Amino acid sequence: MNQKEKMALIEEALDTEEGALVPDTILSDLDEWDSIAALSLIAMLDEQFDKTISGAEIKAMKTVEDILAHMN
Amino acid sequence: MAYFNIGKIRISGIANAVPDDVEYSEDYSSLFGEEYVKKFIASTGIHRRYTSHRNGVTASDLCCAAAEKVLTELNYDRSNIDALIYASSSRDYLAPVTACVLQDRLDLTEECICYDVPLGCTAYVYGLYLAALQIQAGCRSVLLLAGSASEQLPKGYVPTEIPMLSGDSGSATLIEAVEDASEMYGLLRSVGKKREILIQPYGGQRHPFWRLVEEHGLQRAAELNNRWYMDGLEVMRFSLREVVQMVGDFYSYFGGSTDDYDILACHQANQLILKNLARKIKFPIEKIPMPITEYANTGCGSVPLAICEHYTKVPVDREAAEILTCGFGIGLSLGIVKITVNPKKCFSTLKVSERFDDKVTYEKFH
Numbered sequence: 001m002n003q004k005e006k007m008a009l010i011e012e013a014l015d016t017e018e019g020a021l022v023p024d025t026i027l028s029d030l031d032e033w034d035s036i037a038a039l040s041l042i043a044m045l046d047e048q049f050d051k052t053i054s055g056a057e058i059k060a061m062k063t064v065e066d067i068l069a070h071m072n
Numbered sequence: 073m074a075y076f077n078i079g080k081i082r083i084s085g086i087a088n089a090v091p092d093d094v095e096y097s098e099d100y101s102s103l104f105g106e107e108y109v110k111k112f113i114a115s116t117g118i119h120r121r122y123t124s125h126r127n128g129v130t131a132s133d134l135c136c137a138a139a140e141k142v143l144t145e146l147n148y149d150r151s152n153i154d155a156l157i158y159a160s161s162s163r164d165y166l167a168p169v170t171a172c173v174l175q176d177r178l179d180l181t182e183e184c185i186c187y188d189v190p191l192g193c194t195a196y197v198y199g200l201y202l203a204a205l206q207i208q209a210g211c212r213s214v215l216l217l218a219g220s221a222s223e224q225l226p227k228g229y230v231p232t233e234i235p236m237l238s239g240d241s242g243s244a245t246l247i248e249a250v251e252d253a254s255e256m257y258g259l260l261r262s263v264g265k266k267r268e269i270l271i272q273p274y275g276g277q278r279h280p281f282w283r284l285v286e287e288h289g290l291q292r293a294a295e296l297n298n299r300w301y302m303d304g305l306e307v308m309r310f311s312l313r314e315v316v317q318m319v320g321d322f323y324s325y326f327g328g329s330t331d332d333y334d335i336l337a338c339h340q341a342n343q344l345i346l347k348n349l350a351r352k353i354k355f356p357i358e359k360i361p362m363p364i365t366e367y368a369n370t371g372c373g374s375v376p377l378a379i380c381e382h383y384t385k386v387p388v389d390r391e392a393a394e395i396l397t398c399g400f401g402i403g404l405s406l407g408i409v410k411i412t413v414n415p416k417k418c419f420s421t422l423k424v425s426e427r428f429d430d431k432v433t434y435e436k437f438h
Contacts, residue, residue, distance in 0.1 A: 015111060034108070035304055036115045042308050043348045052312045055305030 001048075006071045009048060010064060013040040023065040045070055075259050075325055078204040082253035084148075084213075084246040085417040087141040088377045089134040090122035090239070090367065091221070092423035097236045104234050112234055117343025121239035121368035128224035128427045131162035131372070132170050134242025135217035136177050137424045142244045143178075145419055150178065154211035155185040159199035159218040160242075160372045161192055161402075164430075174217060177428070185211070192220075192270070193339045193401025195372035196243070197260065197409045200397065203247040204256045216245040220371030223298075237342065239368030241421075243376035254392075258409030259322050263314060269306040270402040272298060307401075311345045312352060315400045319353045322408045330355050333410070334393040337378040339400055340364035375399055383418035391416060 011021055014037045016030065027033045038058050045051045049071055061067055097118055101109045113119060124130065135158070143150055156178070158171040165173075171186035185206065191198050196218040203214040219242025222235075273279055275297045284293035323329065330336075336355050338346060343364055350357045361382035363374075370377055375397050383393075391414050400406040 034111075036111050038305055039115065039308050039344055042305060042312075043344055046312050046348065047351065052309055054309055055303055058305050 001071070003068075006068055007064075009044055009071075010041075010067055013037065013044040015040070021064050023063065023068060025064045027061060027063060027066075041067065074261050075257075076201060076204075077255055077257035077326075078208055079255040080249055080251060080253050081204045081207055081256040081411075082248045082250040083411050083413045084248045085142040085146050085419065086243065086245045086376050086380055086413065087138040087145070087419040087422070088241055088243045088373065088380050089137040089141070089422040089424045090241045090370075091124040091127055091129040091134065092425035093123055093127050094120055095123050095236070096120045097234070100234050100236060103230070109234065112236065115342065115344050116237060117362060117365045118236050118368045119365050121236055122241070122423070124221045124240045125223065125225045125229075125235075127425055129221065129240075129424050130164060130427065131160050131219040131221035131240070131242050132158070132164050132174055132217075133426070133428050134221060134240065134373070134424055135160070135219045135244060136174060136242075136428070137422050138219075138242050139174070139178055139215060139217060139244035141419055141422055142246050146246065146417070148246065151181050152212045153180050153184060153215050155203070155206045155214040156180060157187060157189060157199050157202055157206075157214060157216050159189045159191065159195035159216060160220060161190045161195070162219065162221045162372070163188065163190065171217075173430075178215075180215075191372070191403065191405055193341070193371055193374065194260075194399035194403065194405040194407050196375040197258070197397050197399040197407035198405070200245075200247075200256060200409050200411060201258065201260060201407070203245075207247065207249045211249065213246060213248040216247060218243050218245075218376060219373035237369055239370045241367060241370035241373035241377050243373045245376055254394075254412045256409060256411050257326055258407060259318060259325065260407040261314070261318055261405070263310075263404040263406070266306070266310065266404045268301075269303045269310065269404060270301070272300050274299060307341070308345060310404060311341060311349055311400060314404070315349060315398070315406055316352045318406055318408055319398070326410070330359070332394060333396045334359070334388075335379075335382055336360045336396045336398060337375050337382070338398045340367070340369050340374040340378065341401070342369060377421070379413060380418040380421060383413070383415040384420045388415035
């Protein structure tokens with residue numbers, strides 16, 4: 001999966017506009033970054049990458065890059 | 073040994089009741105924002121719920137109405153009921169157990185074993201197991217009552233978080249010893265080390281009310297007392313790991329596959345969890361009833377509600393359906409139990425508006 005496809009999956013999980021995110025985007029700056037987005041992110045990583053990450057791992061994420069780091 | 077297999081168990085009838093007061097998720101748009109509420113609905117699946125926070129109907133009121141429905145529909149002689157299990161954490165009093173109150177309200181004999189099982193979302197599957205044990209020990213029939221209700225709130229109360237995740241329902245299941253009935257089997261587990269994921273820490277003996285008052289003052293202590301905490305992300309992870317593992321172990325131990333079961337009546341945590349669970353255990357999503365959309369997550373009562381909502385909407389022209397029931401939640405606690413139900417004896421859901429008057433007054437107890 002290339003970077004563009006991964007970004008599209010993150011945008012879908014976070015329910016943001018297409019192209020709204022870049023790797024440097026700070027999650028806490030996004031209106032969309034809330035508990036529901038975090039749940040969707042866990043589900044997406046589990047489904048697409050077979051990784052069931054913990055709540056602590058989610059809370060440690062600061063930027064979109066930190067999400068991408070789990071997508072391999 | 074957490075696996076069990078108990079024969080000659082018949083589920084003779086199941087009914088549910090909800091408070092006669094409906095609320096829509098969209099009713100909270102002005103308070104929490106239209107976008108957020110839309111997202112909440114898309115993720116949890118919850119469009120509406122039936123709630124007791126205004127009319128004060130209790131879980132035991134709902135279970136009592138459901139029990140009357142089952143006993144009336146089956147024209148059942150209640151002197152045969154040798155045990156009543158109230159599987160719920162929504163109790164009438166701090167003491168005594170609610171099962172004794174219900175024995176009186178349902179006019180059961182005094183030759184009846186009554187006790188509460190204050191589990192959460194696994195109350196029903198644990199209750200099924202306990203009922204089967206009671207039958208094995210000689211009871212002729214057992215009434216399993218499982219339900220949850222929210223607290224009655226003061227008029228004008230404004231919630232700080234969208235309260236739509238939790239709905240209220242109460243159920244009654246009549247379980248009988250019948251010689252040619254099929255077996256009930258399953259697997260029950262507990263993960264106590266993860267108890268902080270879902271917890272109501274204050275007000276019990278570990279953190280009693282008056283200690284909170286000493287440390288935080290009366291006002292703050294009253295706010296903290298009985299408050300619920302949930303780490304939603306860890307609940308999600310638990311559902312995708314331990315629950316998935318348990319379902320896999322169930323198939324390994326008992327054999328069989330998804331094709332052998334008519335439906336999976338699963339605890340209605342939220343739709344996102346249910347869809348992902350279905351994907352991981354490879355259970356066809358159309359065979360997992362989702363009453364959560366209309367009733368929200370009704371805690372202890374969600375599994376029997378899923379069974380009856382399915383069979384009253386999709387009528388089945390046969391008298392036996394092999395189904396799986398699955399609960400998971402606070403404890404942490406989890407279980408999967410195979411039962412056989414008669415789709416024609418899964419009754420439609422009642423609405424209850426009357427709160428039982430126990431005649432307890434301040435004048436009597438102060």
